[in-house]
Amino acid sequence: MNINATLIGxxxxxxxxxxxxxxxxxxxIMQALDDRKKKIADGLAxxxxxxxxxxxxxxxxxxxxxxxxxxxxxxxxxxxxxxxEIVDESKDSARVEGDRILTSARAEIEQEANxxxxxxxxxxxxxxxxxxxxxxGREIDDKAxxxxxxxxxxxx
Amino acid sequence: xxxxTTITTSDYIKHHLQNLTFGEKQVESxxxxxxxxxxxxxxxxxxxxxxxxxxxxxxxTMLLSILLGALMMWFFxxxxxxxxxxxxxxxxxxxxxxxxxINDTVRGSFSGGKNELVAPLALTIFVWVFLMNLMDLIPVDxxxxxxxxxxxxxxxxxxxxxxxxxxxSTDPNATMGMALVVFGLMLYYxxxxxxxxxxxxxxxxxPFGKWALPINIVLETVTxxxxxxxxxxxxxxxxxxxxxxFILIATMYSASLVLGSLAGLLQVGWAxxxxxxxxxxxxxxxxxxxxxxxxxxxxx
Numbered sequence: 325m326n327i328n329a330t331l332i333g334x335x336x337x338x339x340x341x342x343x344x345x346x347x348x349x350x351x352x353i354m355q356a357l358d359d360r361k362k363k364i365a366d367g368l369a370x371x372x373x374x375x376x377x378x379x380x381x382x383x384x385x386x387x388x389x390x391x392x393x394x395x396x397x398x399x400x401x402x403x404x405x406x407x408x409e410i411v412d413e414s415k416d417s418a419r420v421e422g423d424r425i426l427t428s429a430r431a432e433i434e435q436e437a438n439x440x441x442x443x444x445x446x447x448x449x450x451x452x453x454x455x456x457x458x459x460x461g462r463e464i465d466d467k468a469x470x471x472x473x474x475x476x477x478x479x480x
Numbered sequence: 481x482x483x484x485t486t487i488t489t490s491d492y493i494k495h496h497l498q499n500l501t502f503g504e505k506q507v508e509s510x511x512x513x514x515x516x517x518x519x520x521x522x523x524x525x526x527x528x529x530x531x532x533x534x535x536x537x538x539x540x541t542m543l544l545s546i547l548l549g550a551l552m553m554w555f556f557x558x559x560x561x562x563x564x565x566x567x568x569x570x571x572x573x574x575x576x577x578x579x580x581x582i583n584d585t586v587r588g589s590f591s592g593g594k595n596e597l598v599a600p601l602a603l604t605i606f607v608w609v610f611l612m613n614l615m616d617l618i619p620v621d622x623x624x625x626x627x628x629x630x631x632x633x634x635x636x637x638x639x640x641x642x643x644x645x646x647x648x649s650t651d652p653n654a655t656m657g658m659a660l661v662v663f664g665l666m667l668y669y670x671x672x673x674x675x676x677x678x679x680x681x682x683x684x685x686x687p688f689g690k691w692a693l694p695i696n697i698v699l700e701t702v703t704x705x706x707x708x709x710x711x712x713x714x715x716x717x718x719x720x721x722x723x724x725x726f727i728l729i730a731t732m733y734s735a736s737l738v739l740g741s742l743a744g745l746l747q748v749g750w751a752x753x754x755x756x757x758x759x760x761x762x763x764x765x766x767x768x769x770x771x772x773x774x775x776x777x778x779x780x
Contacts (some may be wrong), residue, residue: 328537329537330537330654333542337542341549350579390484431600
């Protein structure tokens with residue numbers, strides 16, 4: 325328990341330890357602590373920002389979905405309208421086409437009938453004559469009766 | 481060699497309270513009259529250590545305190561080398577916990593603006609003093625016995641004349657050495673911040689104004705000088721008393737079986753209580769240092 329040079333030695337050791345601590349220990353660890361603080365603050369801010377952005381994105385997505393739905397509805401109704409139109413149009417054109425086919429067929433039929441009538445008309449005299457000649461069994465003056473038959477034919 | 485067989489309780493306690501002192505060897509020519517031999521070596525008795533005067537050194541105090549300080553610096557330096565702002569390792573976590581605690585304390589007590597020294601100073605004081613105090617929890621006879629037996633085996637010296645004090649902070653040289661450094665820092669900052677005139681004015685014109693100048697100087701000088709003494713002697717006193725209690729408990733072991741088992745209980749209880757004291761004393765030394773240096777920064 326004597327005061328001796330240990331006092332000085334201890335003071336020097338103490339000073340050396342303080343110097344070492346001040347130079348090589350405190351600054352790097354403090355730096356790391358500050359860095360971590362900053363990192364955490366940045367991370368929290370980024371998280372906040374991310375959350376905000378996500379909210380915005382969700383809102384935007386909802387809007388897009390809404391718009392898409394509206395558009396889809398519009399397209400569907402348009403398509404329905406267009407479909408109805410097409411059906412109507414095709415119905416109309418079919419009717420017109422049908423009518424056209426019908427009239428042309430009718431005209432053809434009429435033509436055919438007329439032609440047949442003409443042919444019949446042209447052959448009926450000779451057939452009648454031949455028939456009459458067979459029935460009468462005798463020769464008839466072709467010339468004298470042709471006029472009579474012509475008149476008959478024209479009356480048919 | 482008669483003391484080998486009959487060690488009284490008083491001898492035991494004295495033996496434990498004596499540092500391992502290295503200095504110029506002294507011999508007692510006549511009773512109470514010591515003369516230097518011119519040889520250097522370890523003191524073989526408490527009286528011889530006293531006679532060695534100022535230019536001798538307590539090897540045990542120096543050795544253990546520097547060892548503990550180096551241990552502390554090695555630990556913090558190894559952390560500082562690999563420190564990162566990412567997920568910390570357990571060692572880094574522990575170092576950061578200590579440093580955050582010191583940093584908070586410094587910020588709470590120190591208002592002198594930016595100062596690169598105070599926080600590392602506080603860290604050094606707290607951890608170093610804590611480690612030195614912690615040696616108190618090692619059973620009182622373990623290290624002294626080991627050193628004495630080792631010295632006797634290696635150098636053939638009488639183990640009863642080998643002294644070894646384990647707790648550096650029970651040596652007033654250690655605590656006062658630290659307090660002197662703190663005192664030097666206080667003076668340095670006083671002169672630096674207030675200027676020579678400002679510092680002297682503070683010593684002369686407070687607390688009673690300029691008409692009571694002599695009284696002021698006496699009061700302020702005493703106040704100033706009381707700071708390092710209270711700092712160093714508080715730590716020394718607390719640790720010395722704590723160590724003394726451990727030694728007294730240890731003397732009970734040889735008394736009887738009943739006293740011995742009581743001593744076991746007492747030792748455990750005192751050790752647990754002492755954990756609080758050693759931490760508290762390290763903390764007080766640190767906080768007072770911060771406060772003193774903060775006061776050196778303040779203008780009046």
